[in-house]
Amino acid sequence: MSAPRALRDGVVASLVVAPSVFVYGTVFGGLAVQAGLRTIETLGMSLLVFAGAAQFAAVPMLGAGASSLTIVLTTYVINMRHYLMAATLAPAFRGFPRRWVALVAHGINDESFAIAVARRNPPDPWFFIGSVLAVCGSFVAGVLVGTLLGGLVADPARWGLDFAFPAVFLALAVSQLHSRADWLAALVSAVLALGIALVLPGNWHIVITGVGVSTVGALVLDRDAA
């Protein structure tokens, strides 16, 4: 597939999450301003950190005067799942200039990872970049609107918008099930992640399940299964 075509396909395929990403951007923008951040700081954080969950965690901590180190460490732990996504995406970018790879890495996010990798693994690099542009654009546009007008939707959950994220992840998980081993891996992951999420806060369930199940699977499965 040509690069412009794949880029466009990546943008289009990501429109499925764009409305929810945008609305949660407005919510974040509104909360950040309420917590005392300026518009430029809120936008700066959204562009430089570009990690919604960590940003939602950081804003109340900033408002409550938590130490910088605590906030930065919390951010790191929440975002550790990116290591898994980066490893999975990397082979798509073989032969790309290293500066490009360093830039694209900054765009890694749950939604683009899910959408691009579910379509093909390793994904088309330009498809992934298109998805990142769509998700980042929706988020930052939402944040800007939120800082200027306050959160547009007081309670996105009332409109079911919170459910767009698990819906996308679940639908894409189902689309990945081809063999009996796939089913087994997905079911074990679901149960394991749930068990861990019940006892550990934050995103540890994603990190531990991601590393654990894929490692066991790679050791146990037949070489031919790859």
Next chain:
Amino acid sequence: MRSDVWIVIGGMALATYLTRAPLMLILARRPLPHRLRLWLRLIPLAVLPALAVPLIVLDHGRLAVSTTHPPLWGAAVVLVLAACRVNLLVTVAVAVGVVALVRALG
């Protein structure tokens, strides 16, 4: 707090970049051995359910398995539509609508 804000943002940006860039740069450089490729292929199979299931089944950190928990209805819709290979956009739109409806009725 004022001057600290940019320091915190910078620290958050650096911490986050350290979770994204290193493996991307290292693993993009050379062809990967077979086992490692298999490992990478399995990561989405583990990560996608791990992302989805706790968001659906947990409510503020507690198990919420009852008919009054709207995300379970949404998940049922997603499972049926996804199994029938319905387009992702349609699947998500219907699921979001069902969750909103169940919440409005409940």
